[in-house]
Amino acid sequence: xxxxxxxxxxxxALPTEEKWRRGKGFLLDNLLYILLGASIVGIQIYDxxxxxxxxxxxxxxxxxxNLPIALGIAGCIILTxxxxxxGRIVGLTACIAASxxxxxxxxxxxxxxxxxxxxxxxFPAVLLVGGLVxxxxxxxxxxxxxxxxxVTLATQLITYGALLIYLMxxxxxxxxISGLDAxxxxxxxxxxxxxxxxxxPNYVFYAIGITVIMWFVWNKTVFGKNMFAVGSNPEAANVxxxxxxxxxxxxxxxxxxxxxxxxxxxxxxxxSNSASTGLNYELDAIAACVIGGVxxxxxxxxxxxxxxxxxxxxxxxxxxxxxxxxxxxxxxxKGIIILAACAIDMRKYLVKK
Numbered sequence: 083x084x085x086x087x088x089x090x091x092x093x094x095a096l097p098t099e100e101k102w103r104r105g106k107g108f109l110l111d112n113l114l115y116i117l118l119g120a121s122i123v124g125i126q127i128y129d130x131x132x133x134x135x136x137x138x139x140x141x142x143x144x145x146x147x148n149l150p151i152a153l154g155i156a157g158c159i160i161l162t163x164x165x166x167x168x169g170r171i172v173g174l175t176a177c178i179a180a181s182x183x184x185x186x187x188x189x190x191x192x193x194x195x196x197x198x199x200x201x202x203x204x205f206p207a208v209l210l211v212g213g214l215v216x217x218x219x220x221x222x223x224x225x226x227x228x229x230x231x232x233v234t235l236a237t238q239l240i241t242y243g244a245l246l247i248y249l250m251x252x253x254x255x256x257x258x259i260s261g262l263d264a265x266x267x268x269x270x271x272x273x274x275x276x277x278x279x280x281x282x283p284n285y286v287f288y289a290i291g292i293t294v295i296m297w298f299v300w301n302k303t304v305f306g307k308n309m310f311a312v313g314s315n316p317e318a319a320n321v322x323x324x325x326x327x328x329x330x331x332x333x334x335x336x337x338x339x340x341x342x343x344x345x346x347x348x349x350x351x352x353x354s355n356s357a358s359t360g361l362n363y364e365l366d367a368i369a370a371c372v373i374g375g376v377x378x379x380x381x382x383x384x385x386x387x388x389x390x391x392x393x394x395x396x397x398x399x400x401x402x403x404x405x406x407x408x409x410x411x412x413x414x415x416k417g418i419i420i421l422a423a424c425a426i427d428m429r430k431y432l433v434k435k
Contacts, residue, residue: 113426118394125401132404139280145396146289147344147351149389152367153296154216154340156388157333159371160313162380163223163230165334166364168341170241171215173360175208175345177245179266180259180355181252182207188261192252198263209342215241216338220331230334246357260354270350285347292343297385299336309333314381369416370395372423379427395419 096104109116126132151168158165181192182204215237222233249256270288273281300306308329311319320326344363349355374391376383398419402412 115394118398121401122397125404129404132401135278135280137400139282141393141396141400143283143286144400145389145393146283146286147347148363148366148370148396149289149392150292150340150347151344151363152370152388152392153293153385154337154344155364155367156371156374156376156383157309157337158230159368159376159378160309160381160383161230161330161333162313162378164234164368164378165219165230165337166234167215167219167238167241168234168337168367169360169363169365170238170245171212171338171341171360172345172348172363173355173357174215174241174245174248175212175342176349176359177248177259177355177357178211179204179208179346180262180349181248181254183263183266183349184259184261185263190253190257190261192254192259194253198265201266201269205346208346209339212338212340212342212345213335214338216335216341217331219338220334223334224327224330242357249357256357258354258356262350262353267350267353270347283351285351288347292340293385293389296340300385305329305332310381312381365416365420366395367392369420369423372420372427375427377427378424 122132131137151172155165155168182196182199183201184191184193184198186198219230219233219237222228222236223230246256248254249259270285271283273283275282300309308319308324309332311322311324312326312329316326319329345360348359352359370391371383371388372378372391373394374383374387374389376387376391398415399412402415407415
């Protein structure tokens, strides 16, 4: 409280021109949050159910489901790159998890001769698949000095092709995969905490645990410090003794693992998985990261920003549903948000520069 008072007194003592400059900077830094806050108030006035307990839990659940993929893409953006293959990796890993964890007695089982495998076997296998695709992304980016946009565009197509081929295996014939084992769905979507009778899915707490781990990786490990150093200035990082190529490969591999976590959760959350699972998930994740202050300039981003970005994005889309906005129109609004967030981010960068 004392510090706030002191800062207020110091601000009042500044010349008028400096006050305007700082005020403009504050407005620019927080413009999206101000607009989003105003939107929340407006939606709540329009429909008081918007901030009811069940609605808030729904928003938190949707945010938790998308948080791992956003944390993965955030690392790629910090390296001044991106990852267009993220959604397809989610789709591939979701379908693999679903096919191996179908109930034994299910009539439409993809592999009838294969019993329901233990979660302790399927989960590492799914992480391995996601990590391998991420490894390819990182290796091609670092080794051949290719832009991540090109590399991940290529692996997006390759991964989608692999997914289509996989769905044709066994008795699949390209059909959706459903009939999941109850132990799997209960592990992901079950609930042990029900405040006021409203169930909070288990995967919300898994997402919280993953977020804590990623915060530690970003802020307390050499790998995290190297990631920010490479994103800020790869030449300077190399001179300082940072293995730039190894760092890039590590970031993309870790991102692939996080996409696989999203796929494992998503398979049980939606219950019926097909070739369209994961479609455009990377766009939502990129938008959330930019809204949360992860900059394409490189070397800038915080875990709390990613969390806030994902949460605010979900609030927007749930709010649009409450307002009765057509689902097709929501794509247009989503694109406008991404464009506005990137423009504001670049404007902040130019002002600071």
